Amino acid sequence: MNGSIVEILQIVILIGLAPAFAGWIKVVKCRMQGRTSPGLFRPYRDLAKLFSKDIVLAENASWIFRFTPYLVFGTVIIAGAVVPMLSTNLPLSLTADAIVLVGLFGIARFFTALAGMDIGTAFGGMGSSREMMVASLAEPAMLMAIFTVSLLCGSTSLSGIAGTVSGAGFIAKPSLAFAFFAFVLIALAENGRIPVDNPATHLELTMLHEAMILEYSGRHLALIEWAGMMKLFLFMAIGSALFFPFGIDAADNISGIPQAFVFLVVKLGAAGVVLVLIETGLAKMRLFRLTEFLGSAFLMATLGMLSFFILE
Amino acid sequence: MSILKDAIISALGADAQFRDDYQRPSSTAFCTVPKGKFAEAAKAMKKSYAFLAAEWAAEETPWFAIFACYRWREEYLIVKAVTTMDDPSFPSITKRYLPAYRFERQMHSLMGVVPAGHPDLRPWIKFEDWPQDAYPLRKSFNTSKPLPYEKGEYRWVRAEGEGVYEIPVGPVHAGIIEPGHFRFQAVGEMVVNLEERLGYVHKGIEKRFESMSWQDGVKLAARVSGDTTVAHSIAYSMAVESMTRCAVPERAHWLRALFLERERIANHLGDLGAICNDAAFAFMLYQLSYLREIMLRTNHKLFGHRFVMDRVIPGGVSVDISEHGKKEILSELENILKNFEKLIVIYDESSSLEDRVRDTGRLAPEQARQLCSVGIVARASGLNVDCRLFNPFPPYDRFEISVPVLISGDVHARAWVRVEEIRESIRIIRYILDNIPDGPVSTAIENPAPGLAGFSAVEGWRGEIIYWLQSGADGSINRCMVRDPSSVNWLGLEQAIPGNIVPDFPLCNKSFNQSYSGHDL
Numbered sequence: 005m006n007g008s009i010v011e012i013l014q015i016v017i018l019i020g021l022a023p024a025f026a027g028w029i030k031v032v033k034c035r036m037q038g039r040t041s042p043g044l045f046r047p048y049r050d051l052a053k054l055f056s057k058d059i060v061l062a063e064n065a066s067w068i069f070r071f072t073p074y075l076v077f078g079t080v081i082i083a084g085a086v087v088p089m090l091s092t093n094l095p096l097s098l099t100a101d102a103i104v105l106v107g108l109f110g111i112a113r114f115f116t117a118l119a120g121m122d123i124g125t126a127f128g129g130m131g132s133s134r135e136m137m138v139a140s141l142a143e144p145a146m147l148m149a150i151f152t153v154s155l156l157c158g159s160t161s162l163s164g165i166a167g168t169v170s171g172a173g174f175i176a177k178p179s180l181a182f183a184f185f186a187f188v189l190i191a192l193a194e195n196g197r198i199p200v201d202n203p204a205t206h207l208e209l210t211m212l213h214e215a216m217i218l219e220y221s222g223r224h225l226a227l228i229e230w231a232g233m234m235k236l237f238l239f240m241a242i243g244s245a246l247f248f249p250f251g252i253d254a255a256d257n258i259s260g261i262p263q264a265f266v267f268l269v270v271k272l273g274a275a276g277v278v279l280v281l282i283e284t285g286l287a288k289m290r291l292f293r294l295t296e297f298l299g300s301a302f303l304m305a306t307l308g309m310l311s312f313f314i315l316e
Numbered sequence: 317m318s319i320l321k322d323a324i325i326s327a328l329g330a331d332a333q334f335r336d337d338y339q340r341p342s343s344t345a346f347c348t349v350p351k352g353k354f355a356e357a358a359k360a361m362k363k364s365y366a367f368l369a370a371e372w373a374a375e376e377t378p379w380f381a382i383f384a385c386y387r388w389r390e391e392y393l394i395v396k397a398v399t400t401m402d403d404p405s406f407p408s409i410t411k412r413y414l415p416a417y418r419f420e421r422q423m424h425s426l427m428g429v430v431p432a433g434h435p436d437l438r439p440w441i442k443f444e445d446w447p448q449d450a451y452p453l454r455k456s457f458n459t460s461k462p463l464p465y466e467k468g469e470y471r472w473v474r475a476e477g478e479g480v481y482e483i484p485v486g487p488v489h490a491g492i493i494e495p496g497h498f499r500f501q502a503v504g505e506m507v508v509n510l511e512e513r514l515g516y517v518h519k520g521i522e523k524r525f526e527s528m529s530w531q532d533g534v535k536l537a538a539r540v541s542g543d544t545t546v547a548h549s550i551a552y553s554m555a556v557e558s559m560t561r562c563a564v565p566e567r568a569h570w571l572r573a574l575f576l577e578r579e580r581i582a583n584h585l586g587d588l589g590a591i592c593n594d595a596a597f598a599f600m601l602y603q604l605s606y607l608r609e610i611m612l613r614t615n616h617k618l619f620g621h622r623f624v625m626d627r628v629i630p631g632g633v634s635v636d637i638s639e640h641g642k643k644e645i646l647s648e649l650e651n652i653l654k655n656f657e658k659l660i661v662i663y664d665e666s667s668s669l670e671d672r673v674r675d676t677g678r679l680a681p682e683q684a685r686q687l688c689s690v691g692i693v694a695r696a697s698g699l700n701v702d703c704r705l706f707n708p709f710p711p712y713d714r715f716e717i718s719v720p721v722l723i724s725g726d727v728h729a730r731a732w733v734r735v736e737e738i739r740e741s742i743r744i745i746r747y748i749l750d751n752i753p754d755g756p757v758s759t760a761i762e763n764p765a766p767g768l769a770g771f772s773a774v775e776g777w778r779g780e781i782i783y784w785l786q787s788g789a790d791g792s793i794n795r796c797m798v799r800d801p802s803s804v805n806w807l808g809l810e811q812a813i814p815g816n817i818v819p820d821f822p823l824c825n826k827s828f829n830q831s832y833s834g835h836d837l
Contacts, residue, residue: 037602126483130818199668202596206490207822209483210594287669288596291505291819 006258007095011085013261014094017268018084022230022237023047025272032280047233054226062123062219072119073220073227079112080234089241090264091253092163092170101160102150105242106143109194109235113139116228120216127208131215134291138200138212141298142193145186148305152183153246155312162245170249178315182308184247189301191239193294195232198283200294210288240275241268320366320386320393321345327360328353332395341558344771345393354382354397355407355433361386362412366393367688367701369773370782370803371409371419373427374795375455380429382406383797384416385771385782390706392773394784405430415688415804426453426522441515441836444468452523459523475501475508483818487516494832498821505817510810518836525796530556530763531630533793537783538625540798541834546572546579547776548798548834549628554709555783556630559770562761568632569710570752575624575633577741577748580777582611584734584741585656587829591731592663594823595672603659607652614648632758642749649742660735673728677824679812680725689808691779691801692737693828695721696729697808703775715747725812730827766791778802778831800834 027044034041061070086100100108117135120128154160156179157168169180193200196213208215217228245252251267253260289297324332324347332347339346349357361368366386374381382397399406408431410416420431421440428451431437442452447466451457474482480503487495497513521540525533537552538545550572557564589604612622618641619627627635637645663669679689681698694701702719704712720736722729764770770785779801788794809828813821 037599038606039602126481129481130483198596204598205596207594208490209485209821210819210823284599285666286597287592287666287672289668290672291817293671 007091007093009258010091010261011094011096014087014089015081015084017089017265018081018234018237018241019230022233023051025237025240025276026233028273029276029280032277033284036280036284051226051230054221054229055223057222059222059224064122064124065219066122068115069119069122069219070224072115073224073231075115076112076231077227079108080231080238083108084234084238086162087238087241088163088166088245088249088252089268090261092167093253094163097161097163102154102162102165103147103160105162106146106150110139110143112231116213116216123219125219127211127215127218130209131211131213131218134212135216138193138294138298141295141302142190145298145302145305146190146194148302148309149183149186149190150246152179152186152305152308152312155309156180156316162242166245166249166252169246170252177312179308179312180247182304182311184243186301186304186308187243187246189297189304191243192282193298193301195236195239197236197279199286199289200297202288237272240272243275244268244271318345318391319364320361320388320391321347323360323364323366324349324357324393324395327363328357332357338767339394339769339771340561341771343392345391346396346769347393348396348398351382351397351399351406354384354395355409355412357395358384358409358412358416361393361395364388367685368409368413368415368419369688369690369780370784370797370799371413371416371423372784372797372799373423373429373453374786374797375427375453376786376794377455380404380427382423382429383784384409385784387773392707392771394771399429404428405432407432408434410434413688414686415807418803418807425451427451428454438471441518443515444470452520457523459520470513472499473501473509473511477503479503480508487513496832500813500818500821502818505819507813507816507818507821510813510821512806512810514806514832515836517833519833521837522796522798526793528793530793531761533796534629535626537798538628540837541800541802541831542623542625543583544579544776544778544781544800544831544834545623545625546575546628547774547781548800549626550576551772551774551776551781551783552785552796553628553630554772554774555770555785556764557761557770558772559764559768559785559787560762562631562759564632564710565756565759566710566753567636567755568757568759570748571633571635571637571757572628573711574637574745574748574752575619575627576774576776577745578611578615579624581652581738581741581745582608582615583777584738585611587826588663588731588734590829591673591727591823591826592669594826595669597666597669600659600663603655607655607659610648610652614644618644629758631761632756634758636757637752646746646749649745653739653742656738663731663735670728672820672823673731673827674726675724676727676820677812677816677827678724678726679808681723683811684725684808687807687811688804689779690804691775692730692733692777693801693805693808694779695719696733697725698723701780703773703780707773709772709774711748715744715751717744727823727827763791776801778829778834779805798834798837800831800837802830802832802835805830806835 026047031041085096117132120132157165201212253264331353332349334347366388369385369387371384380399384395386393420434423429425439425442445468483500486497495516499511500507501509534549534552538549540548585604585608589601592600615624616622619635679697684694684697684699700721705719720733764787766787766789768787772783774781782799784797786795
């Protein structure tokens with residue numbers, strides 16, 4: 005029973021707080037660049053604005069184009085239900101492990117790429133092809149990083165991993181360190197952050213993710229933007245669940261939840277600052293440098309796995 | 317020193333008739349050649365390593381005159397040929413000079429003269445939906461009557477083959493910039509060909525000049541390209557002043573140079589930030605924009621306009637600077653230089669940024685030479701050209717300046733030329749403020765006499781701006797030819813892109829940062 009409540013609570017937090025997290029990143033970034041920020045709540049106002057607008061739909065848009073925003077939004081919510089943010093005691097985590105999680109993001113990406121090509125504009129196709137190139141390199145690396153952690157814990161369930169790692173106390177293991185670095189690189193690529201993609205650009209020719217969704221407007225765009233914020237939030241939550249799981253409630257009771265929530269907010273706040281430091285200090289890479297970037301993520305994850313077998 | 321003049325005489329002999337009573341200033345050589353020898357003159361010029369600075373047509377009822385202006389170091393030479401109204405053709409010089417390709421298309425579209433032997437006579441600047449025989453620069457063109465709509469088609473250059481696809485970009489862009497259309501032919505991410513299509517901000521400026529008074533013309537010149545308002549005003553004013561042999565007060569010259577260098581610094585600061593921002597290094601954009609804003613506010617405070625628009629007039633300038641103003645500029649510059657140097661260290665030491673700007677969008681020196689590039693683009697590609705140095709207009713003939721020339725021709729080179737020019741301009745401004753002579757800042761100027769031509773070349777922040785003014789038989793403006801540096805440098809961008817990947821285009825484009833308005837006129 006408690007599990008279901010936590011489950012619902014997690015999803016509410018994900019949907020409700022993801023824009024605030026995006027706003028937090030913006031606030032810190034503006035400070036870092038020496039200008040005043042639009043405030044923590046700007047993303048909420050942006051979403052409200054988009055929801056109040058009409059949809060402009062291309063004449064040749066098929067059902068894929070209309071269906072994709074809902075699908076993307078839905079998959080991220082399902083993903084949110086299996087990532088232990090507040091508690092490891094999640095009923096749904098039995099149904100989906102880390103591999104399914106990667107698959108969920110894969111489905112969302114697959115449909116977004118189809119929608120990008122559906123309209124038939126040059127930018128959409130360009131964005132889809134770039135996104136799939138990134139995906140083909142990022143997904144194996146992501147699986148590899150998760151496998152490394154799974155080996156340590158003997159389970160691919162995220163709840164299981166978080167439970168084991170936090171139960172063992174904080175021990176610096178080389179395999180975990182390698183996997184963590186790999187995960188950071190992948191998180192940057194998966195969420196289209198600098199140095200892989202520039203989420204703030206208006207230059208269509210340089211876009212990866214944004215180029216696919218250029219034709220979206222109104223509530224469609226709002227859903228996709230919102231899902232994007234949730235995905236970023238979720239990646240930070242996955243990172244903290246896998247590598248810094250302290251604070252996550254392991255017992256099946258509600259009383260530990262407020263404390264877990266405070267931990268979550270603090271960890272995300274810190275993660276946001278680190279993300280801004282990376283984004284402010286780096287320029288965007290040349291497109292074909294991405295293979296090296298994601299290749300090194302894969303290499304890191306592989307080294308983590310090797311060091312597990314050799315050292316641990 | 318008259319290498320070009322000698323070359324023309326030895327190639328054409330008596331066919332080339334030099335006149336020294338028509339073209340002013342007299343340092344600009346002027347000769348008339350028979351129509352058939354127009355291309356031969358171009359050949360002789362090419363042999364002397366001259367650059368083609370501009371090519372244009374004017375209606376001198378009852379005939380059309382075709383002009384080509386050549387430059388070699390400090391020497392300018394204008395060659396004129398005359399063609400009849402019944403048969404308005406002349407030999408094309410595109411085969412000798414690549415920039416003539418655009419100039420002649422433009423002349424053909426707007427004046428209706430026919431460059432014989434030109435490979436591509438698609439309309440340029442004029443749109444295909446205009447009637448084919450509407451030539452706005454002709455005197456017979458009625459500007460008050462709307463033109464009928466005619467359905468036309470613009471044929472694009474197309475690449476064919478498996479995997480080749482086309483990306484149309486613009487004319488309306490996502491950023492707040494001017495309109496222009498770029499069409500990429502790409503294989504995967506590799507650009508095979510880039511074709512530019514400009515003319516979306518064609519305002520009929522050259523035609524409008526003809527109905528203005530000599531004094532009012534400077535206001536229009538100030539608006540040819542808003543970010544270069546000072547340089548255009550100076551160029552127009554100098555052309556008028558050379559026609560009337562007006563002695564501009566010395567202090568006015570120095571003040572003009574002050575405005576010009578301030579314009580250069582402000583624009584270069586903005587450009588450097590924008591280049592970094594296109595590589596997603598937004599920090600530099602905000603910091604450099606802040607420095608630029610300081611300059612604009614000082615301009616507003618001291619000279620009454622953020623861009624110092626309309627402060628340069630024929631005969632001098634309309635504002636003066638006080639001792640207090642001098643001190644204010646000096647302390648402002650000290651502040652800017654200090655912060656600027658800190659930022660440049662960040663630019664220089666950021667390896668991820670360096671990876672983006674090095675070797676990207678390379679315009680090789682030999683390409684720049686063929687395209688007769690000017691200004692920052694030319695100086696980043698190994699061409700040592702700068703009117704302040706080679707054709708020094710006062711006060712640049714009073715002191716030494718150093719001009720940076722780099723040879724790599726990539727985005728970094730174009731950025732670094734700007735960095736060096738900011739440093740040099742700050743030095744020049746300090747020198748100007750220390751040495752500016754006292755006296756009046758303007759003098760009365762009369763209207764030029766009929767039947768004269770005036771020429772001026774001024775180094776704006778983008779590069780050499782050329783004005784050529786001609787007075788008609790009634791003493792009014794018969795023709796005002798404006799050659800913004802963008803008119804030639806847009807070709808450079810087109811040539812620098814093939815071989816680069818599609819997502820690098822915005823970065824390359826920003827490093828050229830040419831004016832659409834100055835090109836479309």
